[in-house]
Amino acid sequence: xxxxxxxxxxxxxxxxxxxxxxxxxxxxxxxxxxxxxxxxxxxxxxxxxxxxxxxxxxxxxxxxxxxxxxxxxxxxxxxxxxxxxxxxxxxxxxxxxxxxxxxxxxxxxxxxxxxxxxxxxxxxxxxxxxxxxxxxxxxxxxxxxxxxxxxxxxxxxxxxxxxxxxxxxxxxxxxxxxxxxxxxxxxxxxxxxxxxxxxxxxxxxxxxxxxxxxxxxxxxxxxxxxxxxxxxxxxxxxxxxxxxxxxxxxxxxxxxxxxxxxxxxxxxxxxxxxxxxxxxxxxxxxxxxxxxxxxxxxxxxxxxxxxxxxxxxxxxxxxxxxxxxxxxxxxxxxxxxxxxxxxxxxxxxxxxxxxxxxxxxxxxxxxxxxxxxxxxxxxxxxxxxxxxxxxxxxxxxxxxxxxxxxxxxxxxxxxxxxxxxxxxxxxxxxxxxxxxxxxxxxxxxxxxxxxxxxxxxxxxxxxxxxxxxxxxxxxxxxxxxxxxxxxxxxxxxxxxxxxxxxxxxxxxxxxxxxxxxxxxxxxxxxxxxxxxxxxxxxxxxxxxxxxxxxxxxxxxxxxxxxxxxxxxxxxxxxxxxxxxxxx
Numbered sequence: 001x002x003x004x005x006x007x008x009x010x011x012x013x014x015x016x017x018x019x020x021x022x023x024x025x026x027x028x029x030x031x032x033x034x035x036x037x038x039x040x041x042x043x044x045x046x047x048x049x050x051x052x053x054x055x056x057x058x059x060x061x062x063x064x065x066x067x068x069x070x071x072x073x074x075x076x077x078x079x080x081x082x083x084x085x086x087x088x089x090x091x092x093x094x095x096x097x098x099x100x101x102x103x104x105x106x107x108x109x110x111x112x113x114x115x116x117x118x119x120x121x122x123x124x125x126x127x128x129x130x131x132x133x134x135x136x137x138x139x140x141x142x143x144x145x146x147x148x149x150x151x152x153x154x155x156x157x158x159x160x161x162x163x164x165x166x167x168x169x170x171x172x173x174x175x176x177x178x179x180x181x182x183x184x185x186x187x188x189x190x191x192x193x194x195x196x197x198x199x200x201x202x203x204x205x206x207x208x209x210x211x212x213x214x215x216x217x218x219x220x221x222x223x224x225x226x227x228x229x230x231x232x233x234x235x236x237x238x239x240x241x242x243x244x245x246x247x248x249x250x251x252x253x254x255x256x257x258x259x260x261x262x263x264x265x266x267x268x269x270x271x272x273x274x275x276x277x278x279x280x281x282x283x284x285x286x287x288x289x290x291x292x293x294x295x296x297x298x299x300x301x302x303x304x305x306x307x308x309x310x311x312x313x314x315x316x317x318x319x320x321x322x323x324x325x326x327x328x329x330x331x332x333x334x335x336x337x338x339x340x341x342x343x344x345x346x347x348x349x350x351x352x353x354x355x356x357x358x359x360x361x362x363x364x365x366x367x368x369x370x371x372x373x374x375x376x377x378x379x380x381x382x383x384x385x386x387x388x389x390x391x392x393x394x395x396x397x398x399x400x401x402x403x404x405x406x407x408x409x410x411x412x413x414x415x416x417x418x419x420x421x422x423x424x425x426x427x428x429x430x431x432x433x434x435x436x437x438x439x440x441x442x443x444x445x446x447x448x449x450x451x452x453x454x455x456x457x458x459x460x461x462x463x464x465x466x467x468x469x470x471x472x473x474x475x476x477x478x479x480x481x482x483x484x485x486x487x488x489x490x491x492x493x494x495x496x497x498x499x500x501x502x503x504x505x506x507x508x509x510x511x512x513x514x515x516x517x518x519x520x521x522x523x524x525x526x527x528x529x530x531x532x533x534x535x536x537x538x539x540x541x542x543x544x545x546x547x548x549x550x551x552x553x554x555x556x557x558x559x560x561x562x563x564x565x566x567x568x569x570x571x572x573x574x575x576x577x578x579x580x581x582x583x
Contacts, residue, residue, distance in 0.1 A: 022581075023557040023579050023580065023581055024284040024285065024557075025287075025579075026579050026580075027263060027264040027265060027579075028263065028264065028265040028266065028267060029263050029265070029266040029267070029287050029288075029558070029572075029574060029577055029579070030266075030267045030269065030285065030286045030287050030288075031266070031267070031268050031269070031286070031287065031288045031289075031572055032268075032269045032270075032271050032277050032280055032281070032286040032288070032289045032290070033268070033269075033270070033271075033277075033289070033290040033427075033569065033570055034270065034271065034272045034277075034290055034425075034426065034427025034428065035047075035048075035049045035270070035290075035425065035427070035458050035570050036049065036246045036270055036457050036458045036459045037049050037050055037053060037241070037246055037248060037459065038050060038458065038459040038462055038463075039222075039224060039226075039227045040053060040054065040226055040227060040228060040229065040230045041126075041224040041225065041226035041227050042054055042058070042119075042123055042190055042191050042192075042193050042195070042226070043122070043123040043126035043127065043128060043131055043132075043133055043191070043224065043226075044126075044128045044131045044219075044221070044224045044227070045131075045132070045190055045191070046130065046131050046132040046191075046497060047458070047462065048478055048567075048568050048570050048571055049458065049570050050190065051189070051190035051571070052268075052570055052571050052572055053230070053238075053248060053268075054190040054193050054230070054232075055190055055193075055234075055571075055573065056234055056235065056236045056250060056266075056572075056573065056574050056575070057106075057230050057232040057234045057236055057237060057238060057250070058190075058193035058194065058195070058230065058232030058233065058234055059075050059076050059193060059194060059232060059233045059234045060075055060076065060187060060188055060189070060190075060192045060193055060194065061074070061075060061076050061077040061097050061099075061116070061172075061187055061192070061194070062074055062075055062077055062080050062184060062187055062188055063075050063188050064185075064188050064564060064566070066562050066564070067562060067563055067564050067565075068564075069185070069313070069482040069564070069565060069566055070185075070482065072184055072188060074100075075100075076099060076100050076103065076111065076116070076194055076233065077097040077098060077099060077100065078098045078099070078100050079098065080184070081095050081096055081097060081184075091179065092176070092179030092180075092181075093175065093176045093177070093178065093179055094173060094174070094175055094176070095173070095174040095176070095183065096171055096172075096173050096174075097116070097171065097172045097173075097174075098170055098171055099111065099112070099113045099116055099170055099171065099172060100257070101170070102257055103233050103257045104233065104255050104257065105196040105199065105231055105232065105233050106231050106232060106233070106237040106238075106253055107196065107199055107231050109196045109198060109199060109231075111194065111196075111233055112197075113167045113169075113170060113171065113172050114167055114197055115194055115195065115196055115197045116165075116167075116172045116194050117165045117166070117167050117172055118195065118197040118200070118208060119192075119193070119194045119195045119197075119200075120136065120140075120164075120165045120174075120192070121161055121162055121165055121206075122195065122200065122205055122206045122208075122216075123136065123191060123192075124136050124137050124140070124141070124146070124161045125146070125158060125161055125206050125213045125216055125217060126205075126206065126216055126217065126218070126219065126224070127145065127146040127147070127217060127218060128218055128219055128221065128224060129218055129221070129466065129500070130221070130462075130466040130497055130500060130501070131191075132189070132190075132191040132480065133146075133191060134489075134495060135186045135189075135191065135480060135481075135486075136186065136191065136192070137161075138180070138517070139176060139180040139182070139183050139186060140160075140161070140164040140165070140174060140175070140176060140177075141157065141160040141161060141164055141177065142160075142177040142178065143157060143160065144489075144493075144495045145495055146158075146161075146217055146218075147217075147218065149494075151218075153214055153217060158210055158213040158214070159210065161213075162210055163175065164176070178518065179520075180517075181483070182481045182482075182483045182485065182486070185480070185481030185482060185483070186480065186481050188481075189480050189481070193232065194232075194233065195226075195231070195232075196231055199231050200225075200226070203225050203226060203229055204225035205225050205226065221463055221466060221467075222463065228241070228243070233256075233257070234253065234256070234575075235252065235253055235256045235258065235260070235261045235574070235575040236250040236251060236252060236253060236261065236266065236574055236575070237250070237251055237252075237253045238250065238251075239251035239265070245269075245270065246270035246459075247267065247268070247269050247270065248267070248268040249265065249266070249267050249268075250265060250266040250267075250268075250574060251264065251265055252264045252265070259575075261574060261575040261577075262577070262578035262579075263574060263577055263578060263579070266572075266574045266577075269286070271289075271427075272426050272427035272455075273427075274292075274295055274429065277289040277290065277291075278295070278298075278299075281305075281553065281555070282302060284304075284555060286555075287554060287555045287557075287558050287579070288552070288553065288554050288555070288558065288572070289553060290427075290569050290570075291551060291552075291553045292428065292429040292430050293369060293370045293371050293373045293374055293429075293430055293551075294369055294371065294429050294430070294433065295429070296371060296373060296551045297371060299553060304555060304556050305553055305554070305555065305556060306553075306554045306555070306556045306558070307551055307552065307553055307554075308551070308552045308554075308561065308563055309373075309549060309550075309551050310549065310550050310551075310552060310563040310564075310565065310567075311384070311548075311549045311565060312478065312547070312548045312549065312550055312565050312566070312567075312568055313382065313384050313385065313478065313479040313482060313565045313566055314476060314477065314478035314479070314547065314548045314565075314566075314568050315377055315380065315382045315476060315477060315487075315544055315545075315546065315547040315548070316430070316431060316434075316474060316475065316476035316477075316544070316545045316546050316547075316548070317380065317474070317475070317476070317477075317491065317498070317542045317543065317544050317545060318356075318360070318434065318438065318472065318473075318474050318542055318543050318544075318545055319472070319473055319474070319475065319498060319501065319502050319541075319542040320347035320352075320353050320356070320471070320472055320502060320541075320542060321347060321468055321470060321471050321472070321473075321501065321502050321503055322345065322347050322348040322502060322503045322504055323344060323345060323348065323468060323503035324342070324343075324344040324345075324346065324347075324468055324469070324470075324471050324503075325344070325467055325468040325469050326343075326344050329469050330421070331420060331421040331423060331454075331469060331470060331471055332344075332346075332420055332421075332471050333418075333419040333420065333450075334419075337409070337412060337413065337416055337418060338416060339416050339417040339418065339419070339448055340419050340450075341418065341419050341420070342418045342419070342420045342471060346418070346420070346471065347471065347472070349408050349409060350539075350540045351404045351405070351407050351408035351409075352404070352405070352408045352409075352413065353540045353541075353542075354394060354400075354401075354404045354540050355401045355402075355404035355405040355408065355442075356401075356438065356442060356472070357393075357394035357401075357540060357543050358394050358395070358396065358397045358398070358400045358401035358404065359396070359398060359401040359438060359441040359442045359445070360394075360396060360434075360437065360438050360441070360543065360545075361396045361437055361441060362376055362393070362395070362396055363396065364396075364437065365433065365434060365437055365545070365546075366546075368433075369429075369430055369433040369434070369437075370430065370546055373549050373551065374430075374546045374547060374548050374549045375546065375547050375549070376544060376545065376546050376547070377544045377547045378390050378391045378392070378393050378533070378537070378544065379391050379532075379533040379536045379537070379544065380477075380487040380488060380490070380491040380492070380536065380544065381484045381487055381488060381529055381532070381533050382487065382544075382547045383547065384482075384565065385479070385482065385483070385484045385487065386483070386484055386522075386525075386529075387484050387525060387526045387529035387530065388484070388533075389530060389533055391533045391534050391536065391537050392537050393537065393543065393544075394537075394540070394543060396441075398441065398444070398445060401441070401442070401445060402445050402446075405445060405446070405449075414446060416448065417446060417447075417448020417449055417450070418448070418449060418450070419450040419451075419452075420450075420451060420452075420471050420472060421451075421452045421453070421454050421471070421472075422435040422438065422439055422451060422452070422453045422454070422472045422473070422474065423435075423453075423454050423455070423456050423461065423464075423470050423472070423473045423474070424453075424454075424455055424456070424461075424473065424474040424475070425455065425456065425457070425458040425461045425475065426455030426456055426457050426458070426461075427455065428455070430545075430546060431474040431475075431476075431545070432453065432455060434474055434545045434546075435453035435474055436453050438451075439451035439452070439453050461473075461475075465501045466500070466501060468501065468503060470501075473501075474545060475498070476548070477490055477491070477497075477498070478566060478567075478568050479566060482565075482566065483517075484516070484529050485513070485516055485517040488513050488516065488529065488532050489513050489517075491536070491541070491542070492504075492506075492509050492513060492532060492535070492536065492541065493509065493510055493513040493514075494506070494509075494510050495510075498542075499541075502541065502542065504539075504541055506535075506539065508535075509532065509535055509539070512528055512531055512532050512535075513532065515528055516528040516529055516532070548568065550568065550569055552569065556582045557579045557580060557581055557582065558577060558578075558579055559577065559578050559579065559580060560576040560577040560578055561576065561577065562576055
C-alpha cells in the first residue's frame with residue numbers, strides 16, 4: 001500500500017464562494033445523484049451506491065482513518081490489530097480483534113463476537129456471482145471463489161471458510177493460509193459489515209450449519225435474502241426506501257453506542273436530469289448534487305457553494321463482451337452479422353475491438369468533456385497505485401480503425417455492416433459523451449455501421465452486464481483497497497468482476513495476477529504488474545476512458561466533509577456532517 005502522506009500531498013484543493021443564507025432543513029442532509037440502488041445484501045453489494053447505504057447503517061470492525069488509505073480506526077473492534085500490539089502474529093497469518101461491548105443493533109439485539117464470526121462466514125458461503133466475496137475468500141481461504149470454472153462448489157471450501165474464523169471469549173480470530181497485506185483494507189469495506197446472526201437467519205440467510213451451507217451458495221441475482229432489508233449497529237437506521245423513485249431516507253439511531261451524529265435525517269434522491277439537480281441545488285433544496293466534469297464550469301461562479309477537488313482511485317473503462325448472451329437481448333439487433341445486428345462472438349475478434357479502440361478520440365474527450373479535470377490512464381493499474389506505468393494505447397486514428405474493420409472476419413464485417421447499442425448507467429454525462437464520440441466515429445467509417453448509445457438505470461445495468469447482455473458497455477471501478485491487485489484482478493483475471501462480464505479468460509494472465517498478490521519482493525512485483533499492463537494493451541481487452549478527479553459541490557452550510565481518494569461522488573459518511581451558516 002502507498003503511504004498516506006503521498007495521498008495527502010495530492011488529495012485536496014478547496015475553494016469556496018459564500019454568501020449569507022438561511023440554512024434550509026437544518027436537521028436533514030439532502031443528497032441528489034443519478035445512481036440507483038441495487039441491493040442491501042453485503043454479500044452481493046458490489047457498488048459504491050449500496051456501499052454508502054451499508055456504510056452508514058451497518059458497521060465494520062475497522063474503517064479508514066480520515067483521508068488516508070493505509071491507516072485505520074477501530075469501530076466495532078476496540079483497537080486496530082498491529083504487529084506491535086500483538087493483534088497480528090509475527091508470521092502475518094493470524095489477526096485478532098477484540099469486539100466492543102455494549103453495542104446494540106437497530107432491532108434491539110446485542111452485538112456479540114458470534115455475530116462477527118457468522119457475518120464473515122455467511123457472506124463467504126453465500127458468494128454470489130459477480131459479488132465482492134472473492135476478496136475475503138482469497139485472503140482467508142486462499143481461494144478466489146467457492147465454485148470452480150464449471151460453477152460447481154469446490155470440495156472442502158465451506159470447511160476452509162468456517163475454520164478461518166474463530167471466536168475466543170470476546171475475541172474474533174482470523175486464520176489466513178498465508179500473509180495477505182491488503183487484509184485490513186478489505187475489512188474496511190461494505191462486504192465486511194457485521195450482521196445480527198439471529199436476525200439474518202430469520203430473514204432466510206445461512207442457518208449456521210456446515211451441512212446446509214451449499215443450499216445458501218450463489219443465490220440468483222435479485223433474490224439474495226437481504227436485498228431489501230437492513231439491520232445494523234450504525235449511527236443511522238433505515239427509515240424508508242421507496243424503490244419506485246429510489247428515494248432512501250436515513251434516521252439517526254438514538255441508541256447508537258458512539259457519539260450521536262448531529263443530523264437527524266438524511267435523504268438520498270435519484271434525479272437523472274442535470275438541469276433538475278442544478279435547480280434543486282441553487283434553490284437550497286439539496287445540500288449536495290452530482291456535478292460531472294462537463295458542468296463544473298457552469299457552476300464555477302454560483303454563490304453559496306463549497307467545492308472540493310478530489311483525485312480518486314477510480315477509473316472508467318470501455319469494455320467488450322466476447323460471448324454475448326443473445327436471449328431476449330435488445331442490444332444486438334438481429335443477433336446476426338446481417339447488417340442489422342451482431343452475433344454473440346462479435347467482439348471475440350481482436351480486430352473488431354481494435355477497430356473500436358482506434359475510433360475513440362481521446363484528446364477531444366479529454367478537453368471537451370473532461371474539461372482537463374480528469375485524466376485518461378493507459379491501463380487499469382491507474383496512477384496512484386503501486387507499479388503504475390504508462391503503456392501504449394490505441395491512439396485515435398480512423399484510418400487504422402478502418403483497416404482493422406476491413407480485416408475483421410475476412411472482410412465480412414466491412415461488407416455486411418452491423419448494428420449494436422453502447423450502454424452506460426443513465427445520468428452519467430461523461431459516459432454518455434464517451435459513448436457518443438465512439439459511436440459517431442465508428443459510424444463515420446462505413447454507412448453500414450449502426451451504433452446507438454443508451455443510458456440504462458444502474459440497478460438494471462448491473463444485472464444485464466452480469467447476464468452478458470451488454471455487448472459494449474462503459475462502466476467504472478473504485479478500488480476496494482489501494483493495491484494494484486484489486487484493479488488487475490477485477491479487469492483481467494478470469495474470476496474478476498468485469499472480466500466475467502466481458503467473458504474474457506487467459507491462463508497466462510490469470511497466473512500473473514495470482515502471482516502478483518503473493519509476491520513479497522517489490523522488484524518482482526513490479527515486473528509482474530509491468531507484464532500485466534502491457535498485456536492489457538496487446539490483448540486489447542478494453543480501454544480506459546478516464547480516471548476521475550471529482551469536484552464535489554456542497555451548499556456552504558454543510559460542514560464536516562472529509563475527502564478520501566477511495567470515496568466517489570455517491571459516497572457520503574453522514575455521521576461526520578452537520579449544517580450551520582458559514583462564518
